[in-house]
Amino acid sequence: MTRSALDGEDPDRLYTVTGGRSSADDIDLDLVTLIVRESDPSAGMQSEHVRILEIAAKPTSVVELSSYLSLPVSVIKILLADLLATGKVSARHPSSAQAGGRTSDSEFLKKVLVGLRNL
């Protein structure tokens, strides 16, 4: 196991980053939801939001953002909820999380197989 950047992370910092909110349970974001920037950072924005917007110039998954910012996944989800609410980013949800998600359909799995074989 790789040493984590979060070892010894100061809990006060996590509290500050999220403005004291602690629950990401009702935020509809998957580890692999792709986040895309819709507008540039604005003046006075909190630094974590700016960093997310910089990285999400290209589609970037929630879990990659978590790793790049060295913040737990649930903290990233809370930060993203703010950016989504203000339209600064958009989310491309995985088809597995959508109603009638068809990731276990044979047609879908065939596409995955083709992709793997072409590696």
Next chain:
Amino acid sequence: MDSAISETDERLPLADTATDGLKIVIVGGFGVGKTTMVRSVSEIRPLSTEETMTQAGVGVDSTRGVQGKTTTTVAFDFGRISLDEQLVLYLFGAPGQERFWFLWDSLFAGTLGAVVLVDARRLADSWYAIDRLEHHGTPFIVARNNFGPPKHSLDDVRAALDLADEVPLVDCDARDRDSSKQVLISLVDHLYTLSKVREGAS
């Protein structure tokens, strides 16, 4: 520890056309080669992160005075494979230890399937993971990572793991890209077979 600057330099962004993230989880004990396998097939250097979750205290070390709540933290590695213009497969290396399974649903709901990576010298480490995957209804295959020439046949391994006949069991060398790729193909082939059975029955 890498500096933030070198991380930025090494970042390999996805194509603008990427729309759909998929998950496959590689489960196994410490030192069995999960990260090695992720590294072999990933298009990015494996990354790691953590998730924390507060839950009602059931652990032996729950602290008095915090109302029976404990915080569970799990670290995990992951890599990425762009399968085509839209599909992006994320591979997660997940430790099979007990506390990890508390976070399974919040992290790995919607996972296509799992690979249980086993070391034939420590098969007992895998029993719990196999039991949990069955419990969660996650389809999986088992891959034996070979550290040197295998001493036992795959049939022996199947018997020792008490593995159902329909669960594929394959050999691999997690250091080898083609071998690791073949493991993923075996898993998706298995998922495809299951989907055909299901669609035929409906």
